[in-house]
Amino acid sequence: MSEQKVTFRVFRYKQGDTAPHYDTFTVTVNERTTVLEALQAIRRDQDGTLVIRHSCHHASCGTCGMRVNGKEVLACVTNVLELGTPTVTVEPLQNAPLISDLVVDMGPFYETFSQAHLPFVRRSEYLPDAEVAEGVPFHMRFESCIECGLCVSACPVVASDAEYLGPAALAAVWRVVQEPRGTEVPPLLDWVNSEHGCWRCHVALECSEVCPSNVDPGGNIMALRQELVRRALGLSHG
Amino acid sequence: MLQETRALHPVRRRGWKGWFAVRKRHLGYVAFALNRLTGLGLVLYLIIHLVVLSMLARGPETWDAFIELAKSPAFLLLDVILLAGILFHGLNGLRVILVGLGIGVHRHKELFWGLMLLAAILFIFGAWGFLVV
Amino acid sequence: MSSYHVVIIGGGATGSALAHDLALRGIRVTLVERGEVTSGTTGRHHGLLHSGARYAVKDQESAKECIQENMILRKIAPGSFELNDGLFVAITEEDLAYYDDFMEGCAVCGIPTRTLSREEALRLEPNLNPEVKLAVQVPDGTMDAMRLPLRFLATAKHNGAVIKPYTEVLSFLMEGQTVTGVHVRDHTSGKEYDIGADIVVNAAGPWAEKIARMAGVDVPVQPSPGVLVAVWGRYNNMVINRLHRSGDGDIVVPQRELSIIGTSSWVVDDPDKLDVPEEHIRLMYEKGAEMIPALKHAKMRAAWSAARPLIGSRGATTGRELSRTFKCFDHADEGVEGFVTITGGKATTARAMAETTADVVVRKLGLDIPCRTREVVLLPHTAYYTQ
Numbered sequence: 034m035s036e037q038k039v040t041f042r043v044f045r046y047k048q049g050d051t052a053p054h055y056d057t058f059t060v061t062v063n064e065r066t067t068v069l070e071a072l073q074a075i076r077r078d079q080d081g082t083l084v085i086r087h088s089c090h091h092a093s094c095g096t097c098g099m100r101v102n103g104k105e106v107l108a109c110v111t112n113v114l115e116l117g118t119p120t121v122t123v124e125p126l127q128n129a130p131l132i133s134d135l136v137v138d139m140g141p142f143y144e145t146f147s148q149a150h151l152p153f154v155r156r157s158e159y160l161p162d163a164e165v166a167e168g169v170p171f172h173m174r175f176e177s178c179i180e181c182g183l184c185v186s187a188c189p190v191v192a193s194d195a196e197y198l199g200p201a202a203l204a205a206v207w208r209v210v211q212e213p214r215g216t217e218v219p220p221l222l223d224w225v226n227s228e229h230g231c232w233r234c235h236v237a238l239e240c241s242e243v244c245p246s247n248v249d250p251g252g253n254i255m256a257l258r259q260e261l262v263r264r265a266l267g268l269s270h271g
Numbered sequence: 272m273l274q275e276t277r278a279l280h281p282v283r284r285r286g287w288k289g290w291f292a293v294r295k296r297h298l299g300y301v302a303f304a305l306n307r308l309t310g311l312g313l314v315l316y317l318i319i320h321l322v323v324l325s326m327l328a329r330g331p332e333t334w335d336a337f338i339e340l341a342k343s344p345a346f347l348l349l350d351v352i353l354l355a356g357i358l359f360h361g362l363n364g365l366r367v368i369l370v371g372l373g374i375g376v377h378r379h380k381e382l383f384w385g386l387m388l389l390a391a392i393l394f395i396f397g398a399w400g401f402l403v404v
Numbered sequence: 405m406s407s408y409h410v411v412i413i414g415g416g417a418t419g420s421a422l423a424h425d426l427a428l429r430g431i432r433v434t435l436v437e438r439g440e441v442t443s444g445t446t447g448r449h450h451g452l453l454h455s456g457a458r459y460a461v462k463d464q465e466s467a468k469e470c471i472q473e474n475m476i477l478r479k480i481a482p483g484s485f486e487l488n489d490g491l492f493v494a495i496t497e498e499d500l501a502y503y504d505d506f507m508e509g510c511a512v513c514g515i516p517t518r519t520l521s522r523e524e525a526l527r528l529e530p531n532l533n534p535e536v537k538l539a540v541q542v543p544d545g546t547m548d549a550m551r552l553p554l555r556f557l558a559t560a561k562h563n564g565a566v567i568k569p570y571t572e573v574l575s576f577l578m579e580g581q582t583v584t585g586v587h588v589r590d591h592t593s594g595k596e597y598d599i600g601a602d603i604v605v606n607a608a609g610p611w612a613e614k615i616a617r618m619a620g621v622d623v624p625v626q627p628s629p630g631v632l633v634a635v636w637g638r639y640n641n642m643v644i645n646r647l648h649r650s651g652d653g654d655i656v657v658p659q660r661e662l663s664i665i666g667t668s669s670w671v672v673d674d675p676d677k678l679d680v681p682e683e684h685i686r687l688m689y690e691k692g693a694e695m696i697p698a699l700k701h702a703k704m705r706a707a708w709s710a711a712r713p714l715i716g717s718r719g720a721t722t723g724r725e726l727s728r729t730f731k732c733f734d735h736a737d738e739g740v741e742g743f744v745t746i747t748g749g750k751a752t753t754a755r756a757m758a759e760t761t762a763d764v765v766v767r768k769l770g771l772d773i774p775c776r777t778r779e780v781v782l783l784p785h786t787a788y789y790t791q
């Protein structure tokens with residue numbers, strides 16, 4: 034595999050700093066190197082104080098969400114050379130409290146998200162014709178949302194309305210409406226049927242563009258609205 | 272504990288400037304930004320329009336002088352810009368209403384370009400009307 | 405709460421379960437992790453909730469631990485697993501020849517099994533290689549490699565444990581031959597400080613040797629990486645294992661909207677320097693496709709390496725010959741007091757590792773407090789971030 038050098042411009046901030054700054058590093062990469070691997074190499078070989086979040090390395094945990102060249106991505110599945118820029122700019126997610134360097138505090142995200150009471154396991158829609166094994170109640174899988182916060186960082190409405198529930202939590206509520214699994218639906222619908230709930234969305238739909246995990250938060254918000262309209266008109270069976 | 276954390280770490284939120292941070296963004300975001308921009312422009316126009324109408328109260332001389340100015344080519348160009356803003360805002364707004372009601376959510380880009388084609392046709396007719404007729 | 409203070413080094417599955425165990429026993433706990441929690445080996449594993457069947461022939465100690473813990477985890481972490489069970493599939497005559505040993509091993513280890521004919525297996529998993537001879541159903545499952553440990557951490561936090569990510573141990577505080585704490589750097593602020601401790605536990609996984617060396621003791625840990633490949637789509641509902649002696653690319657774990665094929669095995673010295681060799685990626689595709697042919701053309705989502713912390717025998721070459729069981733070292737045996745290392749093991753057995761270690765810790769502190777982690781239901785993973 035051929036190797037080449039790429040410059041990384043990395044957002045830096047330590048608690049107590051008056052302002053963030055950018056540091057520049059040069060990293061040797063090949064066709065397969067991901068942004069996450071490059072950042073790990075920086076931390077290992079050049080600057081051990083670089084603070085990054087990562088865990089699964091395959092777009093399943095949602096921890097390595099960041100802005101690469103101005104776009105929200107998961108660093109673990111973002112190929113460096115495919116970005117096609119000689120300098121790669123790496124910044125933390127927006128609309129979240131900054132902890133250090135590329136890491137934001139996910140506390141506020143989860144505070145809202147957890148109010149959707151989305152069960153972690155759902156019915157699987159894959160292989161519908163396969164028989165279910167003895168002793169297994171139904172084919173199940175984890176929910177698609179990996180709680181990475183990319184949608185919340187990319188949303189222009191979250192940028193100006195701190196109280197907006199945001200695409201991740203709203204999409205989670207829609208999943209509960211679709212498949213309640215014992216969760217009480219009406220209080221959730223009341224929660225999102227508000228000025229800062231699903232009516233706050235202005236249909237930029239950037240959330241669905243950046244979502245790495247097929248959640249389509251924008252589509253889910255619109256589905257929630259339809260459901261609320263149906264219920265208001267007395268058309269819903271739910 | 273969380274409160275303490277929040278006090279320590281600044282939230283990086285762009286506020287209304289975030290609406291116009293369209294670099295690297297997709298069509299829906301750009302349309303959102305343009306909608307805000309044209310919306311603000313139309314509000315500004317409305318205010319100017321009301322100010323102009325108030326000239327009527329100051330008698331026919333003031334008004335006629337204004338009408339002369341309004342016939343100048345530079346002023347007509349402003350009308351053309353206004354027309355573009357109205358068409359974009361109105362037709363994109365129609366798309367936002369439809370998508371916002373769950374109609375054509377996954378076709379919103381095609382819907383956008385379809386409506387913009389309509390906007391372009393109406394604009395050509397309108398501009399021709401302003402500038403030529 | 406007791407006035408004793410224990411510092412745990414390492415925020416992986418083991419350290420998380422240990423923080424939970426000790427906090428439940430009323431001991432003050434501070435866990436330090438140099439990166440985000442679960443950023444080492446833990447987050448990167450296969451996501452397999454082992455039934456133990458994989459080790460039922462060659463590594464029965466580990467197999468028994470797995471099935472016991474599998475059952476306990478289902479109780480204490482409800483809603484955290486895809487419980488579709490697993491199949492061991494015999495594709496070749498050679499696989500079939502392994503069947504008797506396999507069934508006997510499972511019986512000895514207490515792993516429930518159900519043998520399925522070719523037709524039954526294909527009805528459950530239509531994408532299986534039609535050459536399949538027979539299959540054995542076992543209680544495998546899928547876990548979220550990060551979120552299960554987060555539940556341990558969330559509950560530990562709730563019970564008073566202090567979790568400090570991005571905090572790296574730079575050196576040990578020693579009084580003579582006794583460890584009295586650690587000197588750390590908080591990477592979020594750059595500040596360095598000391599944390600005093602009655603006992604320090606090294607739960608650094610494949611980094612355990614490096615940590616132990618700071619206290620002047622040697623821990624025989626052999627970092628053994630494996631390559632895993634995630635592809636888009638679910639080709640199977642159940643975990644599909646090859647019915648043969650453990651080898652490369654013989655497990656396909658469906659997870660969320662992905663399928664994870666793994667894994668390979670070799671040994672390295674530095675767990676921070678893991679390659680993802682191209683030929684291993686190809687091997688995963690090839691071996692995975694022997695069980696599920698459609699995987700051959702599946703679209704890759706990611707390929708990565710994770711380093712197992714195997715207890716070795718430095719002479720190991722592939723890591724496969726090393727047991728997957730765990731070991732707790734009380735370094736008083738080597739003359740260093742106040743310092744314990746827990747290593748080896750698997751994500752499935754993390755709770756048991758923690759129980760064993762916490763038993764050692766409380767004994768060293770002269771206490772007699774029983775373990776309660778077999779019964780206490782864990783808080784949801786989201787509670788880790790909201791408390």
